[in-house]
Amino acid sequence: MKKLTSLKSLVENGLSEAEDLNCAETVLYAANRAYGLQLPHSALKLAAGFGGGMGIGATCGALTGSIMALSAIFVKDRGHESDYIKTLNTELFETFKIRMESIDCDYLKEHYRSPQDSCHPIILAAAEITEALIDRELTLRS
Numbered sequence: 228m229k230k231l232t233s234l235k236s237l238v239e240n241g242l243s244e245a246e247d248l249n250c251a252e253t254v255l256y257a258a259n260r261a262y263g264l265q266l267p268h269s270a271l272k273l274a275a276g277f278g279g280g281m282g283i284g285a286t287c288g289a290l291t292g293s294i295m296a297l298s299a300i301f302v303k304d305r306g307h308e309s310d311y312i313k314t315l316n317t318e319l320f321e322t323f324k325i326r327m328e329s330i331d332c333d334y335l336k337e338h339y340r341s342p343q344d345s346c347h348p349i350i351l352a353a354a355e356i357t358e359a360l361i362d363r364e365l366t367l368r369s
Contacts, residue, residue, distance in 0.1 A: 228300065228365060234261040234358040238351050249278025250350050254292030255299075257354060262361065264299050280332025287332050289346070289353035293319055296357055301364065315360060322356050 237257040242248065248256055251274040259266045276282065277291040297315050298306070306312055324330050327339065327349065339348045 228262055230261060230362070230365070231263050232261050234258055234361075235351065235354050237261060238347075238354040243347070243350060249275065249288060250346050250353075251275070251277035251288035251292035251295070253350050254289050254353055254357060255295045258292075258296030258299070258357065258361070261358070262296075262300060264296075266299060270299075284333035284336070285331065287323075287330050287335055287349065287353065289350045290320065290323060290330055293353050293357040297360065300361060315364070319356060319360060323353060326356070327352055 234254075234257045237260055238253060242257055243250075243253040246252075246256065252271070255266075255274045256271060258264065259271060274288075274292050274295055277295075278288040280286055280288055281291070294316055297319065298312055301315060302308070302312050320330055327335060329335055329338075335349050336346065340346050
């Protein structure tokens with residue numbers, strides 16, 4: 228797999244706003260473009276219901292979008308084939324929680340969302356951590 232562009236830069240440059248995407252969609256769409264995943268629209272739209280902490284302020288949608296991206300890249304057939312995706316998810320969540328203090332949407336919105344930036348700082352943090360994990364793992368596998 229060849230990286231085509233930076234996932235972080237796609238988020239920084241307004242992918243969410245340009246395409247009217249929620250947090251989960253933004254990370255998955257950005258990963259799809261950055262890594263040339265060629266996920267069809269029918270797969271990308273599965274992220275829609277995960278925005279806003281699944282619409283109830285629960286687990287951050289940007290993180291769920293990150294998990295979808297990690298799964299698209301590192302799961303060959305299904306999650307039960309190995310503990311690899313669980314290990315990556317654990318690292319993603321722990322790193323995000325250290326940086327952002329929580330993985331819960333309601334908490335994150337209260338502390339990091341603003342009227343001018345919306346959830347952009349939260350989405351950007353998830354994108355940066357996800358990109359670092361993907362790049363490291365792809366390098367280790369090459």
